[in-house]
Amino acid sequence: MVSESAERPQQAELVIVGNGALGLFLAQELTERGAGSIAIVGPSTSETGASRAAGAMLGCFGETTTESLRTDASRVRFELGVAAHDRWPAVLDGLEEFSRTGRPLLSAPDTHVVLNSIGGELDTVNYQAIRAALDEYDKPWQEVDPHDIPGFNPRLDTRSLSTMHLPTEGAVDARGVMEALERKLRAAGVSFVDATVSRLVSSDDVVTGVELEDGRVIEGQNVVVAAGIQSEALVRTVSEDIDLVPTFPGLGFAMIARRSGGDPFRSVVRTPNRGFACGLHVVPQGGGLEYYGATNRLVDTISGVTWMADVRFLAQYSMQQLDERAASHEVLRWLSGNRPVTLDGFPLIGWLPPAGLYLMTGTYRDGFHCAPLLAEHVANELQGKPGIIDPMFSPTREPIATRTVEWSINEYVEHNLAAWFETGAEAAPQMTTPQLTEYYRTRCVQLYDQLNIDYALGPDILWYTQGSLRGARRVSRYLRKHGGTSTPRPETARVGSGDAR
Amino acid sequence: MTDASTPSIVRKLIDQQLNFVAHGLQLKDDDNLWDLGMTSLTCLGLMLSIEETFDVELPEEVLKESTFRTVASITEAVDAALEGVLAER
Ligand SMILES: Cc1cc2nc3c(=O)[nH]c(=O)nc-3n(C[C@H](O)[C@H](O)[C@H](O)COP(=O)(O)OP(=O)(O)OC[C@H]3O[C@@H](n4cnc5c(N)ncnc54)[C@H](O)[C@@H]3O)c2cc1C
Numbered sequence: 001m002v003s004e005s006a007e008r009p010q011q012a013e014l015v016i017v018g019n020g021a022l023g024l025f026l027a028q029e030l031t032e033r034g035a036g037s038i039a040i041v042g043p044s045t046s047e048t049g050a051s052r053a054a055g056a057m058l059g060c061f062g063e064t065t066t067e068s069l070r071t072d073a074s075r076v077r078f079e080l081g082v083a084a085h086d087r088w089p090a091v092l093d094g095l096e097e098f099s100r101t102g103r104p105l106l107s108a109p110d111t112h113v114v115l116n117s118i119g120g121e122l123d124t125v126n127y128q129a130i131r132a133a134l135d136e137y138d139k140p141w142q143e144v145d146p147h148d149i150p151g152f153n154p155r156l157d158t159r160s161l162s163t164m165h166l167p168t169e170g171a172v173d174a175r176g177v178m179e180a181l182e183r184k185l186r187a188a189g190v191s192f193v194d195a196t197v198s199r200l201v202s203s204d205d206v207v208t209g210v211e212l213e214d215g216r217v218i219e220g221q222n223v224v225v226a227a228g229i230q231s232e233a234l235v236r237t238v239s240e241d242i243d244l245v246p247t248f249p250g251l252g253f254a255m256i257a258r259r260s261g262g263d264p265f266r267s268v269v270r271t272p273n274r275g276f277a278c279g280l281h282v283v284p285q286g287g288g289l290e291y292y293g294a295t296n297r298l299v300d301t302i303s304g305v306t307w308m309a310d311v312r313f314l315a316q317y318s319m320q321q322l323d324e325r326a327a328s329h330e331v332l333r334w335l336s337g338n339r340p341v342t343l344d345g346f347p348l349i350g351w352l353p354p355a356g357l358y359l360m361t362g363t364y365r366d367g368f369h370c371a372p373l374l375a376e377h378v379a380n381e382l383q384g385k386p387g388i389i390d391p392m393f394s395p396t397r398e399p400i401a402t403r404t405v406e407w408s409i410n411e412y413v414e415h416n417l418a419a420w421f422e423t424g425a426e427a428a429p430q431m432t433t434p435q436l437t438e439y440y441r442t443r444c445v446q447l448y449d450q451l452n453i454d455y456a457l458g459p460d461i462l463w464y465t466q467g468s469l470r471g472a473r474r475v476s477r478y479l480r481k482h483g484g485t486s487t488p489r490p491e492t493a494r495v496g497s498g499d500a501r
Numbered sequence: 502m503t504d505a506s507t508p509s510i511v512r513k514l515i516d517q518q519l520n521f522v523a524h525g526l527q528l529k530d531d532d533n534l535w536d537l538g539m540t541s542l543t544c545l546g547l548m549l550s551i552e553e554t555f556d557v558e559l560p561e562e563v564l565k566e567s568t569f570r571t572v573a574s575i576t577e578a579v580d581a582a583l584e585g586v587l588a589e590r
Pocket of ligand 1 (some may be wrong): 043055196363365
């Protein structure tokens with residue numbers, strides 16, 4: 001290992017702020033191209049980062065929802081995942097020799113997607129969307145008997161209605177990959193600075209470096225901010241006027257457990273994306289370890305805390321929907337991390353107005369998977385070559401619109417119903433599904449009225465906004481400036497006008 | 502002339518949300534709005550309209566339900582924020 005003093009350069013051609021998947025894969029891409037000196041700045045603990053908490057499913061089809069291919073913009077985003085998927089075999093080939101886990105970095109080669117009845121109608125339509133997408137992109141899948149899935153042993157009341165096997169979509173050991181990457185980069189001469197950047201340094205509208213919390217400055221010809229959910233605040237240290245699409249912390253919780261008996265899972269087993277989150281999943285880690293994930297909760301402040309409700313959610317539903325025997329598994333690690341969630345749901349990738357400053361973040365729930373592809377794109381841009389992804393993800397764009405307000409209200413209702421049923425609501429004569437639907441619908445219509453915006457938000461942002469005064473203020477302020485003027489909402493949005501989609 | 506003091510504007514904004522006047526209710530300064538029909542969403546709308554009308558940004562610490570409990574508590578928060586704005590100038 002490089003000594004501490006040698007680890008602290010005062011200068012590098014490129015300074016990368018953030019030691020998550022995006023920062024490390026970018027550094028790897030550049031070192032492989034023989035580009036100049038690189039310093040990666042980030043605390044070795046990475047407390048609130050996402051990458052080391054990730055399930056690291058290499059999922060694009062398993063992540064498909066009814067929204068994924070509905071608009072051109074969503075399709076472009078979806079195809080990032082498809083393209084990223086092809087990069088992984090070579091990535092793993094190049095990393096395996098630096099791994100010290102004693103297990104393959106590809107911890108599961110394939111995925112089973114399970115449709116059970118607990119997640120509401122949302123599960124069914126997303127399950128169908130997965131199949132349709134697989135067919136459209138000519139990818140292999142097969143309907144299988146759920147009894148044939150190793151490890152899968154749900155309780156009777158949540159047994160599978162239908163199950164499909166995705167033979168080419170698996171998962172990697174996120175923590176193993178991050179360690180191997182770091183080892184590889186150190187060997188290639190990349191400097192790791194175990195510190196937190198307090199602000200970006202600029203002069204005459206050119207970013208010239210970063211200042212660390214202890215006051216030291218590292219100069220760089222270019223600075224890439226890849227600090228996950230902290231990125232927006234860091235960019236603001238150079239100017240309050242940069243008009244970024246806002247980001248919100250998507251706090252997620254997951255656990256790594258040691259199996260205490262029974263058949264181990266050998267594939268990723270997951271539900272479709274559902275109820276504001278990424279679906280329930282188990283990812284084999286090798287060596288008798290299993291990753292159970294994950295919750296997603298948009299919050300006001302970035303932290304590494306775990307909510308009691310999220311512990312219950314994950315433990316109870318893992319036992320119920322994945323494997324009854326999980327009850328006696330030993331929890332070895334609790335993982336929590338913050339997904340960088342943007343207001344419009346699309347990533348933020350591109351140069352910013354002060355020269356020399358590049359931003360890459362906003363990857364939400366598949367940033368680990370997309371990291372090698374994004375690295376290739378950003379490396380090109382840094383080297384003055386044409387990029388490989390659509391320029392639509394520029395961080396200072398107007399928010400991308402993919403839905404009408406009416407559509408958004410329906411989506412919000414569907415997600416709430418899915419969450420309602422998954423969390424165990426009982427049938428009661430005074431609260432039928434249409435009544436529940438109407439309740440959520442009324443609430444959402446009222447929320448749009450109060451926010452006085454006509455940009456249609458995603459269900460997760462709506463859920464956050466309705467529960468947080470801070471969130472509501474941020475969203476409404478930003479949108480009143482950007483495509484969210486006080487024009488009246490479309491005629492179609494009315495209280496109680498029928499069933500959800 | 503209309504009364505342009507903070508409490509009187511606050512009352513007007515509350516009334517836009519909760520419609521007390523139309524129902525003949527005389528709102529007292531320490532009436533608990535949460536007992537009188539305020540919900541998280543009307544509170545949200547009230548907060549946005551207060552900030553817009555007074556052209557202030559309430560500090561994050563006061564963005565909580567208890568701030569919006571009474572005419573008095575809202576007035577206090579608004580006046581403090583207005584003083585902050587003046588101090589900056
Ligand atoms: C529970 C959970 C499960 C997930 N599952 C998956 C999955 O299955 N598949 C998938 O593809 N994606 C998944 N994701 C999403 C994925 O983890 C993220 O999209 C991705 O890791 C983001 O990488 P990043 O490098 O941008 O950010 P991060 O991993 O957050 O890294 C940013 C780094 O910057 C550092 N930093 C912050 N501030 C500063 C500063 N001021 N100075 C220096 N350094 C700083 C932090 O310490 C952190 O290490 C999951 C996320 C969570 C939370």
